[in-house]
Amino acid sequence: MTTYLITGAQGFLGRYLVAHLLEHEPDCRIVGLGRSPRNDESFTHQILLGQQNTPAPLTDALRAVAGDERYSYVQADLSQMAQMVGTLRDVRPGVIFHLASALRDDPVDILFQTNVVGSVRLLEAVAAAQLGDPKVVLASSGGVYGIPLPDSLPLDEQAVCRPNDYYSISKLSSEQATALIAKHSRIPTVTGRIFNVVGPGQDERHVCGRIISQLAAIGSGATSAVRIGALETTRDFIDVRDVAAALACLSRHGAKGETYNVASGQETSIQQVLDLSLDVADLADRVEVHHLPGRPADIPRHFGSNERLGQLGFELQYSLRQSLADILGYYRGCWAQAEEQAAAKTSPESS
Numbered sequence: 001m002t003t004y005l006i007t008g009a010q011g012f013l014g015r016y017l018v019a020h021l022l023e024h025e026p027d028c029r030i031v032g033l034g035r036s037p038r039n040d041e042s043f044t045h046q047i048l049l050g051q052q053n054t055p056a057p058l059t060d061a062l063r064a065v066a067g068d069e070r071y072s073y074v075q076a077d078l079s080q081m082a083q084m085v086g087t088l089r090d091v092r093p094g095v096i097f098h099l100a101s102a103l104r105d106d107p108v109d110i111l112f113q114t115n116v117v118g119s120v121r122l123l124e125a126v127a128a129a130q131l132g133d134p135k136v137v138l139a140s141s142g143g144v145y146g147i148p149l150p151d152s153l154p155l156d157e158q159a160v161c162r163p164n165d166y167y168s169i170s171k172l173s174s175e176q177a178t179a180l181i182a183k184h185s186r187i188p189t190v191t192g193r194i195f196n197v198v199g200p201g202q203d204e205r206h207v208c209g210r211i212i213s214q215l216a217a218i219g220s221g222a223t224s225a226v227r228i229g230a231l232e233t234t235r236d237f238i239d240v241r242d243v244a245a246a247l248a249c250l251s252r253h254g255a256k257g258e259t260y261n262v263a264s265g266q267e268t269s270i271q272q273v274l275d276l277s278l279d280v281a282d283l284a285d286r287v288e289v290h291h292l293p294g295r296p297a298d299i300p301r302h303f304g305s306n307e308r309l310g311q312l313g314f315e316l317q318y319s320l321r322q323s324l325a326d327i328l329g330y331y332r333g334c335w336a337q338a339e340e341q342a343a344a345k346t347s348p349e350s351s
């Protein structure tokens with residue numbers, strides 16, 4: 001039986017990884033870790049419904065994890081070394097998925113504290129706990145490649161890294177600092193450079209969540225137009241359920257000390273995402289599209305090669321159309337629930 005520890009388990013990707021492991025490994029034990037208290041209803045991020053920010057509710061499939069006895073949760077902060085060593089000694093994981101992270105919009109000091117210092121602290125705690133070398137799978141980002149050199153697309157794992165924002169710099173530093181301490185402590189690590197994740201529960205900071213949430217709002221009558229920036233920019237979108245499966249694959253087959261892109265291998269423009277989303281929502285030619293002014297993206301084209309991951313036997317299961325349809329279903333469900341709650345508040349019986 002494998003015991004897994006997942007840092008950032010209540011986050012967007014963490015929830016799907018827990019569900020994936022429970023579904024595919026009947027004989028396993030999973031301990032999730034994060035700073036917030038256990039919450040079996042929502043992710044740690046929020047989504048915007050009209051003018052209202054609200055904790056992003058879990059999907060039904062993710063909510064089912066709550067009743068599974070193989071899963072438990074520990075409230076702990078990566079930066080608290082003594083607490084982390086104690087937790088590791090209690091849990092004795094065979095595999096650690098390190099997903100906890102500050103994200104792109106966080107201030108620079110939080111980015112470096114969480115992503116660089118936090119990752120070093122985790123590996124120091126693993127070494128101090130003397131666990132017999134659990135495998136550590138580090139969730140990094142395709143953003144570490146930054147601005148591609150000419151002729152380097154699709155980006156493979158040998159591509160030069162030229163990160164272009166503090167988040168991506170912190171993720172590359174996290175990889176490098178982790179590699180250093182792993183070498184000294186002989187902890188086997190594998191790094192997954194994850195490209196643009198899409199899937200139900202995603203918020204509006206990400207372009208697919210932003211487009212689809214607006215389409216769901218149009219459906220509910222809250223707005224009548226989609227507002228969107230540069231359409232010619234291209235990215236590599238991969239479903240969150242495929243990312244979860246890819247990380248599980250890395251934990252089993254990834255070679256020690258190696259790095260793998262977790263990418264779809266497909267270059268997709270924001271225009272294509274918009275067209276596909278309108279089609280999926282059955283709103284093509286029926287809504288106004290307002291183009292937001294602004295300068296073109298710093299990185300106009302960005303997509304990865306997933307050949308190396310494929311050599312481990314990994315295959316994608318979700319098309320972008322399917323991911324967008326599932327995000328739409330998610331946002332429509334959220335609107336329906338919000339409307340029900342509003343109606344309940346205004347009904348005479350509630351007064």
Ligand SMILES: NC(=O)c1ccc[n+]([C@@H]2O[C@H](COP(=O)([O-])OP(=O)(O)OC[C@H]3O[C@@H](n4cnc5c(N)ncnc54)[C@H](OP(=O)(O)O)[C@@H]3O)[C@@H](O)[C@H]2O)c1
Binds near residue numbers: 009012014036139197
């Ligand atoms: N989502 C994407 O598009 C994407 C793309 C590329 C790479 N990635 C990488 O994938 C990983 C997961 O991303 P995500 O989208 O799932 O992020 P997320 O939803 O923000 O989840 C990250 C989690 O980390 C926890 N955390 C933050 N600081 C912590 C600390 N000091 N100690 C313990 N837990 C802490 C947070 O929970 P608490 O607040 O409860 O602590 C949060 O739930 C990250 O490493 C990210 O860089 C994500």
